[in-house]
Amino acid sequence: MHNVWLIARREYIERIRTRGFLITTVMIPAIMAGFIFGSTFLSSSAKPDTRIAIVSSDTQLALDLQAELQPLMRGTQPRVVRHPRLIVDAMDIGPDTRSVVDQELESGDLDGYLWIAPAGTPGARPTFTFTPRSSDQDAIRSVLAGALSTVLLREQLAHRGIVAADADTMLQPVEIVAARLPRHQDHESAEVSVTVLFFLMYMVIMLYGMNVARSIIEEKTSRIFEVMLATIRPPEMMAGKIIGVGSVGLTQVAIWLAAGLLLARSSMVTHLAGHSLQITLTAPQVAYFFVYFILGYVFYSSIAAALGAMTNSEQELQQLNMFLVLPLAFCFVMLKDVLEAPDGTLSRILALIPPFTPLLMYLRVCLGHPSPVEVIASIVLTSASIYAIIWVTSRIYRIGVLMYGKRPNIIEILRWLRYS
Amino acid sequence: MPIVQLHHVRKAYDSKVAVEDLSFTIEPGTMFGLLGPNGSGKTSSIRMMIGITVPDSGSVSLFDQPFDRGMLARVGYLPEERGLYKKMNVLDQLVFLGQLHGLSGSEARRRSHQWCERLDIAEAIPKKTEDLSKGMQQKIQFIASLLHDPELIIMDEPFTGLDPVNAVLLMDTLVDLRRQGKAVLFSTHRMDQVEKLCDNIALIHRGNLVLSGSMREIKASYPRNRVHIAFAGDDWFLRHPAVEEYKLYPGYADIKLRPSPTLEDDSQALLASAIGRARVDRFEVTEPTLEEIFIEKVQETSPSKNGRELSMAQLDQPSRSDLDA
Numbered sequence: 001m002h003n004v005w006l007i008a009r010r011e012y013i014e015r016i017r018t019r020g021f022l023i024t025t026v027m028i029p030a031i032m033a034g035f036i037f038g039s040t041f042l043s044s045s046a047k048p049d050t051r052i053a054i055v056s057s058d059t060q061l062a063l064d065l066q067a068e069l070q071p072l073m074r075g076t077q078p079r080v081v082r083h084p085r086l087i088v089d090a091m092d093i094g095p096d097t098r099s100v101v102d103q104e105l106e107s108g109d110l111d112g113y114l115w116i117a118p119a120g121t122p123g124a125r126p127t128f129t130f131t132p133r134s135s136d137q138d139a140i141r142s143v144l145a146g147a148l149s150t151v152l153l154r155e156q157l158a159h160r161g162i163v164a165a166d167a168d169t170m171l172q173p174v175e176i177v178a179a180r181l182p183r184h185q186d187h188e189s190a191e192v193s194v195t196v197l198f199f200l201m202y203m204v205i206m207l208y209g210m211n212v213a214r215s216i217i218e219e220k221t222s223r224i225f226e227v228m229l230a231t232i233r234p235p236e237m238m239a240g241k242i243i244g245v246g247s248v249g250l251t252q253v254a255i256w257l258a259a260g261l262l263l264a265r266s267s268m269v270t271h272l273a274g275h276s277l278q279i280t281l282t283a284p285q286v287a288y289f290f291v292y293f294i295l296g297y298v299f300y301s302s303i304a305a306a307l308g309a310m311t312n313s314e315q316e317l318q319q320l321n322m323f324l325v326l327p328l329a330f331c332f333v334m335l336k337d338v339l340e341a342p343d344g345t346l347s348r349i350l351a352l353i354p355p356f357t358p359l360l361m362y363l364r365v366c367l368g369h370p371s372p373v374e375v376i377a378s379i380v381l382t383s384a385s386i387y388a389i390i391w392v393t394s395r396i397y398r399i400g401v402l403m404y405g406k407r408p409n410i411i412e413i414l415r416w417l418r419y420s
Numbered sequence: 421m422p423i424v425q426l427h428h429v430r431k432a433y434d435s436k437v438a439v440e441d442l443s444f445t446i447e448p449g450t451m452f453g454l455l456g457p458n459g460s461g462k463t464s465s466i467r468m469m470i471g472i473t474v475p476d477s478g479s480v481s482l483f484d485q486p487f488d489r490g491m492l493a494r495v496g497y498l499p500e501e502r503g504l505y506k507k508m509n510v511l512d513q514l515v516f517l518g519q520l521h522g523l524s525g526s527e528a529r530r531r532s533h534q535w536c537e538r539l540d541i542a543e544a545i546p547k548k549t550e551d552l553s554k555g556m557q558q559k560i561q562f563i564a565s566l567l568h569d570p571e572l573i574i575m576d577e578p579f580t581g582l583d584p585v586n587a588v589l590l591m592d593t594l595v596d597l598r599r600q601g602k603a604v605l606f607s608t609h610r611m612d613q614v615e616k617l618c619d620n621i622a623l624i625h626r627g628n629l630v631l632s633g634s635m636r637e638i639k640a641s642y643p644r645n646r647v648h649i650a651f652a653g654d655d656w657f658l659r660h661p662a663v664e665e666y667k668l669y670p671g672y673a674d675i676k677l678r679p680s681p682t683l684e685d686d687s688q689a690l691l692a693s694a695i696g697r698a699r700v701d702r703f704e705v706t707e708p709t710l711e712e713i714f715i716e717k718v719q720e721t722s723p724s725k726n727g728r729e730l731s732m733a734q735l736d737q738p739s740r741s742d743l744d745a
Binding site: 003006010014018219222223224225226227228229230231232233 | 504
């Protein structure tokens with residue numbers, strides 16, 4: 001046990017110390033944070049207030065229009081909460097009004113003006129011309145058009161003797177409240193954060209599984225095995241290596257999770273991002289993450305250890321790493337189906353097949369309602385297959401690490417299994 | 421108390437027999453040479469001695485007891501294939517390997533400093549292993565195998581790749597350790613290198629023991645029939661009737677004298693004949709070298725092979741066909 005501890009510690013310390021570890025550990029949350037801050041910053045501050053002028057000889061019309069636009073000006077309308085505030089000025093038509101507004105438009109004091117020219121014949125509608133500063137003001141034009149037709153309609157109604165209060169009632173816009181089941185809302189945000197964790201688990205298992213295989217190959221090529229095996233047993237070496245490398249992965253995941261949760265909790269982000277960003281993670285979700293992560297990591301890194309022991313170079317490993325990549329990629333492909341129906345038959349079956357259990361059962365535990373029996377069965381089945389894999393791997397490992405030269409074929413490997 | 425006892429050990433891999441019926445004993449305070457060409461089963465024997473592999477039959481005893489992994493803390497092993505963690509700092513590396521052999525961290529650190537100073541590489545301590553020269557790495561590995569003060573020191577081809585100064589430094593260190601009562605096992609195909617060092621030897625060829633025993637006795641059992649002569653001038657003396665065969669090099673010749681009860685007289689007669697026509701700078705009569713004895717022995721045990729086949733060149737240049745044949 002002491003030897004396993006020594007090897008694991010060496011592996012851990014040497015890996016934590018590398019620049020690569022520091023870079024990925026610090027940079028990934030930094031990039032994540034930068035992305036979140038950056039996008040919220042851009043969307044909130046890039047667009048300043050929009051100021052438009054309504055130029056009309058009919059002062060009443062201009063004031064009515066301004067009043068109609070009032071809610072937008074206060075920025076209380078939920079629809080435009082993320083849009084710039086609208087500032088509306090009403091102006092009478094004077095002799096040099098045109099040149100004044102044109103100048104203001106030029107200098108950027110105005111973002112556009114609405115010129116209301118009185119109608120030639122009485123009773124007809126005046127003409128409306130909107131001159132925007134830039135061509136991307138279609139949204140404002142349609143807002144103006146909407147407001148104008150309301151104002152004109154109200155005017156018509158008043159002409160026909162309808163009281164203002166009645167007209168207001170008639171013109172009350174219909175609002176459809178987008179209601180949601182509260183549970184569904186939770187579920188959706190849980191789905192997002194669990195999917196993020198799924199990716200994290202997938203990535204780290206793949207990355208660190210390959211790291212185990214790679215470091216075994218490295219030790220084979222540097223021939224350090226001969227020295228090591230003169231004092232310790234191959235299984236001890238393998239255990240130490242898997243534990244050491246895995247601890248590095250756990251450390252990294254823990255740092256990321258902590259950073260992610262802190263980031264999500266920090267008032268600045270919630271303030272800036274508003275309702276668009278919501279990370280909800282419950283304690284059991286985190287606990288199950290570590291349980292299934294460890295199961296998955298040990299499962300795949302044991303396979304990786306066998307692959308590493310069988311090969312002599314990274315190139316040879318590339319040819320064999322489909323044993324590692326394919327089952328993981330399959331989980332990835334099934335992600336959508338399991339998300340859609342976490343308690344469906346397909347999900348229930350797949351989640352109990354050991355190579356898929358860590359990733360898929362984790363999704364089910366977080367998003368579906370697996371029975372305790374299923375959860376326990378998944379853990380027991382995976383543990384049992386890990387035991388079997390380690391039994392096979394340690395035999396391959398014991399002989400493979402001392403074999404240099406050509407890659408063994410399947411018959412030779414079977415012979416290794418019998419050999420003790 | 422013998423440090424190592426191999427008793428009729430046999431090891432076969434698939435179809436090849438690596439070691440066949442090998443027995444020998446190593447006593448404390450002695451240097452033991454395990455000699456033979458590449459592929460003759462030296463490394464296989466060593467691996468069985470330290471439990472990396474298990475013999476198919478026969479037994480291995482260390483320190484007068486049947487092999488047990490617990491004994492490995494008392495064994496120092498320098499493998500033929502050198503291996504160190506390249507990215508690791510030298511001191512960390514030595515401390516780690518020391519700890520694997522049961523030393524405490526602080527003790528391993530103290531001894532690492534001591535040894536590095538003793539072997540003149542104190543300046544390497546803070547460096548990364550991959551930044552060191554090959555010779556320096558080899559010295560680090562040498563230290564790593566001695567850090568835990570082992571009673572049995574196994575050196576598999578310890579001097580390959582070392583310059584003469586460092587080879588002598590390592591050799592002196594090992595002689596020193598022998599004086600302290602440690603048992604040192606040398607495994608090498610460079611027989612000339614260990615000829616002067618070893619108290620006892622075992623010569624193996626294709627997994628079979630060809631010759632073993634005390635170096636002095638083996639040498640004494642052979643007649644002094646080798647003549648080394650450095651000369652200038654006529655080489656006519658090579659046709660002297662006492663000469664059985666010779667090799668002529670620029671400026672000198674190695675001669676083997678014909679077996680005869682009067683060998684000493686024959687050599688003097690040869691010297692007289694040489695002086696007659698050439699200037700003799702050096703004239704030396706010796707026993708055959710270990711290499712020559714080895715070749716002779718191999719020819720005796722496998723008479724079907726003709727002598728040419730096992731030339732010195734083949735001793736130095738390993739071939740797998742040695743095993744396959």
